[in-house]
Amino acid sequence: AQTVTQSQPEMSVQEAETVTLSCTYDTSESDYYLFWYKQPPSRQMILVIRQEAYKQQNATENRFSVNFQKAAKSFSLKISDSQLGDAAMYFCAASSGDKLTFGTGTRLAVRP
């Protein structure tokens, strides 16, 4: 079984600034994947970034990067140069190859 915990229900960032969203997880699997999904008000979940647990290098996708600390079971998301369009719910999720287990989400507000 896997559990995913997001301890920040809401976060706020000034446009063009950087924000970090926290996520911790627990799993008994040795091979797993970690994801950050974005859910804008229209409700469709969109994949932001993914990390394979066997890879030590942190994943990066343009302005989005992760800090993956395997021993600490921590997987935080850093958003650089925040834009108004980044405002959404962000969900951290874990998978061992089948279903996804999600956290409760962090609502990110971006101040103009």
Place this chain on the structure above:
Amino acid sequence: DTGVSQDPRHKITKRGQNVTFRCDPISEHNRLYWYRQTLGQGPEFLTYFQNEAQLEKSRLLSDRFSAERPKGSFSTLEIQRTEQGDSAMYLCASSLVPSGSTEAFFGQGTRLTVV
């Protein structure tokens, strides 16, 4: 192909009625998932299919719920004798395995309101 499609987008029903939702996955995807999302929560896994075979069902999926994927393409999720606690967003997702990434693509969901 424009992604995962769900129908209807919204459904209001009276308690005790049956409802059925449809999901059309991305055409080449062999896995199809159903999740339920209640307000302020993350999606919770309900069930998934590999082609037409239903491989896993969550304990959340009571005997009032049934899902099918008869030809390994679209899927239906039926809820019988709906209860107010069934009010939620029902999300469908699909993926292609093995693909190395296990990335799931989500539809826009069906919002169910039981009155």
